[in-house]
Amino acid sequence: MQRRDFMTAAGLGLAAPALAQSDTRPSLTIAVQKISNSNTLETPREQSNVGFRVSSLYAESLIGTDWLGNLGQVPGLATAWRRIDERVVEFDLRAGVQMHDGRIMSAEDVAFSLGGARLFGGASAGREPPADALAVARRTFPGFERMEVVRQGVVRFVNRVPDVTLEGRIAQNVGVVLSRQGFETAENWQAWARRPIGTGPYRVAEFRPDVALTFEAHDSYWGGRPPARRIRFNEVPEVASRINALLSGETDFATDIPPDQLPIIERNARFEVVGSAVNNIRVLVFDKGHPVLRNPLVRRALTHAIDHRMIIESLWSGRTEITRGLQLGFFGDMYLADWENPRFDPAEARRLLREAGYRGEAIPYRCLNNYYVNQTPTAQVMVEMWRSVGLNVQLQMMENWSQVVEPGAMRGIRDWSVTHVFSDPVGSMLRAMGPLGELQRGQEWTNAEFNQLCTALESSTDRARRRVVFRRMLEIIEREDPGYMVLNQAATFIAKRRDIRWRPARGWPMDFSAANLGFGG
């Protein structure tokens, strides 16, 4: 070490405590049910509400999502992007973005993050991602061919086949930009995945799996200096304990609050509950293989027997919405605003059952105990609604997902939810219900015409035709040969200190950037 370097380092070392002391920004503590499902922070392994909640704090995509607004695509680490042709998107990278290790984000970092060993394998021994992470990446970018560095500051994503949804795919958090050097110098994949080096407003300071995840402000963040000095997510599995931690002042936020607990918090003037419907839709899935449900008339009767509005008003206090089928407004020109769900019509349900020759045979309904918000009470109410039209649905409480999806004669109806990972039916309908989706891979439902339409929806670049195709798909899977029934848009409720200015997103991510966080008043 040169004498000058030594003096500089010593000076920085002495100055560091003083700088830390002069930082008067508040710190935040957040009680969450779960910090990470996989004990890592690598996004392909954390594709659930748990991982989505924190990933945008430390990592960003080229194309951002307007989580506080209309869920539309906004500039992220790319300031602009354009279609070169139906297979290629070119990006202008944001200049001067400093990563958490102090380096400036380069085109090579972007090329690595979207096309390198991190997502598609081929890393040296010890750094190879787990097979399931690679499978998620392949699922997200099924047609990926290569990344091209055109010049410093400009990169291209090249697909093998035409795809109108490339921008949506790239906006997902699977393709966040992380430091190539960080990956290549990490001790192993686990070490990397627990402390990824990204560009977000906060850097990972400490990760204690199942205990706490602490972030520190990334003061050189391109979007402005973060308003909080530190953010600590504490894992508090019990809902009563999360609420107690908030009320006792130990935490500033408590997430995953069930609706029946909201009045307890709202009675206290120091706290409030904020919440919003998110980009996820709760559905009930029908197994066509079940002897009774094989008849579409019975499935149609099931859909007409439920008064969804009453459920929303009574169990949700009107705090969420019923979507028009499996679609959300942020689909843009792919959104079918005139689409109608099967109406609540008990008489029609009874007529369909008579026509089907239904004689009261039992239909099993597998349900987890409030894995989803209000899941169990909703199931109990629906069973009674079905009973009132003559349907004999038997509720079966399960312990885990494996038991819920286990094939067999006892699988009839089950709960599920579908996240809309980008603003196109391909990111939800196709992903979940298409030929390669969970529904069909699990042999619960299939339909030849629907599958042909899936191919057309995915490969066509004619937007008008795609709308027609999507409408026909909805007609098949929601009306004619029901594969599922839409219940409601999922919602998340977060209790917080009233004096913290913060808004929940219209998705799972929590935004603590300067644009969405303030203190006092």
Place this chain on the structure above:
Amino acid sequence: MLRFLTGRLLRAALTIAMVVTFAFIVLRLSGDPAQIIMGADAPPEAVEAFRAAWGLDAPLWQQYLRYFGAILHGDLGRSMRDGRDAITLVAERIPATLALTIPALVIKLSIGIPAGILAALHRNSLLDRLVMALAVAGFTVPSFVLGLLLVLVFAVQLGWLPSGGQESWRHAILPIITMGVGGAAVLARFTRSAMLEVLGQSYIRTASAKGVPWRDVVWGHALPNAAIPTVTIVGFMVGSLIAGAVVVESVFSWPGVGRLLVVAVGNRDLAVVQCILLLVAGTMVASNLVVDLLYGVLDPRLRAGKMGAQ
């Protein structure tokens, strides 16, 4: 003595083998770890890749043989959720759990045994009734209810102590009290019963009639004889030190072995569950062995009986 120890060790090995087998069967038949760990939204190909990577696609008997063989070679396997060695994960959590269970055990012993003795010595008095009323209350209130009550009073209302977490020694106070109270109540009831039974024996009357001071009667004759059932309970409590705080650790978000067990069972993370079970079985067996040896120390008749048998 050697034969006695060998017999006990063989029985312990058999017990542990049965525990391992039972846990394997129950966990593997009640859920697919790949589907559970990957979650409801995981793409099917990711679930299949996970299964293949962890050998979950092999027939169940092959998985069992492979797992049991690995254990015999001292390999407890890796956590499917975490990727690290199960033994490393469990070892990381043991200090946190012991930080609760050892002080709680001290509370149990220092309150439960004296309270039981006092209640027995003052049978049917106000003190006896008070001790027993408290013991019944402490015994019957579930630990999660007691824990939440303590949090409501001392954390939410009074603000004296934190409601959960593990940041400082203050965070340990409420969980330790929660565990200590229940265990002290159990010990008090057992000690009282044992003391009452011994105090009714003819040798106690004889000693008193011979003019032995009451204190000497209690210390020299009653307590050692009453100790055997109490030692059995204490042995059980010592055996539970490693994983005896499952509920309390969940209520207080304390990152110990108990919480790890809950998460691992929920995820069907077999290696971690098995590792904890082996540890618990090992400590329980060792603890029982010590208790058996203590019986001989406490009761010369048992010692003589064993030697006679040899």
